[in-house]
Amino acid sequence: MSPSADTANFRVDDADSLVAASLACPACLSSAVSWQLERAIHEPSAHCSCRRCGHRRTLHLSPEQALRLALHERRPLDPTPRPGEMVRVFG
Numbered sequence: 489m490s491p492s493a494d495t496a497n498f499r500v501d502d503a504d505s506l507v508a509a510s511l512a513c514p515a516c517l518s519s520a521v522s523w524q525l526e527r528a529i530h531e532p533s534a535h536c537s538c539r540r541c542g543h544r545r546t547l548h549l550s551p552e553q554a555l556r557l558a559l560h561e562r563r564p565l566d567p568t569p570r571p572g573e574m575v576r577v578f579g
């Protein structure tokens with residue numbers, strides 16, 4: 489399977505759960521995804537690898553999104569939705 493490429497669709501001020509949803513595996517919908525930030529100045533991206541099915545993809549990021557993900561290299565994303573946070577997804 490060749491790696492696919494997508495553009496991240498979370499906003500910088502999104503809750504953890506929405507960022508995690510954006511990183512989730514598009515093949516099996518698992519949120520058990522390992523990712524590594526590629527700190528390219530003009531085209532930052534995250535290399536994602538699904539721990540469940542092995543699907544790999546490159547997620548293209550805006551510089552702001554890359555900053556947001558950089559915060560989570562030390563503090564893991566909390567994928568648990570809190571009341572009110574999922575409104576934007578389904579609204």
Ligand SMILES: [Zn+2]
Nearest residue numbers: 513516538541
């Ligand atoms: Zn998967």
